[in-house]
Amino acid sequence: MVDKGQVIRLCRSLLRAGRQLPDYNIREYAKRRTFDGFRMNKNLTDHSKVEKAYAEGKKQLEVVERVVKVYLAYPPKTKNIMELKLH
Amino acid sequence: MASKAIFSTIRRSLTKPRGGAVSRGHHLSTSAATASESYAGDEHAIVMKGVRISGRPLYLDMQSTTPLDPRVFDAMNASSIYDYGNPHSRTHLYGWEAENAVEVARIQVAKLIGASPKEIVFLSGATEANNTVVKGVMHFYKDKKRHVITTQTEHKCVLDSCRHLQQEGFEVTYLPVKTDGLVDLEMLRDSIRPDTGLVSVMAVNNEIGVVQPMEEIGRICKEHKIPFHTDAAQAIGKIPVDVEKWNVSFMSMSGHKIYGPKGVGAMYVRRRPRVRLEPLMNGGGQERGLRSGTLATQQVVGFGVACELAMKEMEYDEKWIKRLQERLLNGVREKLDGVVVNGSLESRYAGNLNLSFAYVEGESLLMGLKEVAVSSGSACTSASLEPSYVLRALGVDEDMAHTSIRFGIGRFTTEEEIDKAVELTVKQVDKLREMSPLYEMVKDGIDIKNIQWSQH
Numbered sequence: 001m002v003d004k005g006q007v008i009r010l011c012r013s014l015l016r017a018g019r020q021l022p023d024y025n026i027r028e029y030a031k032r033r034t035f036d037g038f039r040m041n042k043n044l045t046d047h048s049k050v051e052k053a054y055a056e057g058k059k060q061l062e063v064v065e066r067v068v069k070v071y072l073a074y075p076p077k078t079k080n081i082m083e084l085k086l087h
Numbered sequence: 088m089a090s091k092a093i094f095s096t097i098r099r100s101l102t103k104p105r106g107g108a109v110s111r112g113h114h115l116s117t118s119a120a121t122a123s124e125s126y127a128g129d130e131h132a133i134v135m136k137g138v139r140i141s142g143r144p145l146y147l148d149m150q151s152t153t154p155l156d157p158r159v160f161d162a163m164n165a166s167s168i169y170d171y172g173n174p175h176s177r178t179h180l181y182g183w184e185a186e187n188a189v190e191v192a193r194i195q196v197a198k199l200i201g202a203s204p205k206e207i208v209f210l211s212g213a214t215e216a217n218n219t220v221v222k223g224v225m226h227f228y229k230d231k232k233r234h235v236i237t238t239q240t241e242h243k244c245v246l247d248s249c250r251h252l253q254q255e256g257f258e259v260t261y262l263p264v265k266t267d268g269l270v271d272l273e274m275l276r277d278s279i280r281p282d283t284g285l286v287s288v289m290a291v292n293n294e295i296g297v298v299q300p301m302e303e304i305g306r307i308c309k310e311h312k313i314p315f316h317t318d319a320a321q322a323i324g325k326i327p328v329d330v331e332k333w334n335v336s337f338m339s340m341s342g343h344k345i346y347g348p349k350g351v352g353a354m355y356v357r358r359r360p361r362v363r364l365e366p367l368m369n370g371g372g373q374e375r376g377l378r379s380g381t382l383a384t385q386q387v388v389g390f391g392v393a394c395e396l397a398m399k400e401m402e403y404d405e406k407w408i409k410r411l412q413e414r415l416l417n418g419v420r421e422k423l424d425g426v427v428v429n430g431s432l433e434s435r436y437a438g439n440l441n442l443s444f445a446y447v448e449g450e451s452l453l454m455g456l457k458e459v460a461v462s463s464g465s466a467c468t469s470a471s472l473e474p475s476y477v478l479r480a481l482g483v484d485e486d487m488a489h490t491s492i493r494f495g496i497g498r499f500t501t502e503e504e505i506d507k508a509v510e511l512t513v514k515q516v517d518k519l520r521e522m523s524p525l526y527e528m529v530k531d532g533i534d535i536k537n538i539q540w541s542q543h
Contacts, residue, residue, distance in 0.1 A: 024501075063158055067160060067161050078133055078142060081142040084142045
């Protein structure tokens, strides 16, 4: 049985992992998709559906953590224009 | 605790202020003023091909290719490490594992388009698929069928294959399109002859983004029992695609347009009713004899995962992209007049916005938009000097065709990028219009088309 605390912890870990992605577009997408993904499943009451969504979220967390490791192993040499501070 | 606070304030006051000191020297420089403002850390600007930009541009060219989705990347990594066997080796585990991976990908692709996995053939991309279908079908039926129908706005590979067929002696009808980019169904019906062997119409155009009336065309082809081929490279994963509803016999798909890897694509070949096709690549008979050659397992796996993702995320992405498209169009229209959308606005894929700006010269517009990675329908992106043939088929005037810009919005585009693109475009267009004597004349009310230019 998945409880509310576990779901919140999963959301927080996904957001924290996504924040480390070096590419601007993918980082923003990870943040938005995590929020929207949890928001869309907010009102699920059926236990099996909740379990399924939680398992899916855990799988995505593993994917993000693996991907972050590989992306950081090849750091980008230039910054995206959106990341530079404008003067 | 208090000492920590004291030390941190001391540390803060000792370190350099961010950025300000660095760029203060720049405002006195008399170097050529470019459209970009000076960014902090301008010493790290990128200089390539004679152009200096302060950072990587915003990517708004999703129709030419898309970045690799990290989930696809993850699946491909695992596959390239372990699935190195030849999927066609039947005798050992390595072959069986690779074959399993390919079959899983086949099921994923088939589910996206509503087909059976046995009808999917993997190859190197949509260009190869288009070539195989157009040339292969006509060569197979060359005794009875000598006529092909296609449109003027097709992708270059289809048009070039048709030209190749013309040189071999076949006849090709290039259907004109209406001004909104859609095919005229009556004209299609009229051009069908008893010896028509293939009708080829692309589902979503890569330059203007219009969605053709696929169900109606499919119905017409079914009536006359002609195989219907569609180049759906820009359509799969973006609009709902169903080979039964559209009644297509052949479909070309590409991996790198749906956040998958480059170098892989697929071809759908209908099995019921059976359509025959002469293969382009002869060899060991892989892929039902239609495309011989060892499959690139990791590319195929990546393509499969990309298709599965596209199916799951289609609705979510569509809502987001539609929202960004409206933001872009409204943002530009609020600040500028003389903005024309090329192609029908209703029957359109939201992620492709092709705009023409009146009274502005195309190449100078592109030169000023170096911080936005977009594509244009004008001469400077092609080797020859003529404007894009798609815009010409729409009946767009030469000067408007030259100033067209294609904004491609995708899954990873952010609102801030759209706002920045709007800001940069508006600024550049305003700057060019201010310098333009033609625009002054228009503002004074003179009609440009009726001017008698004096000859010296």
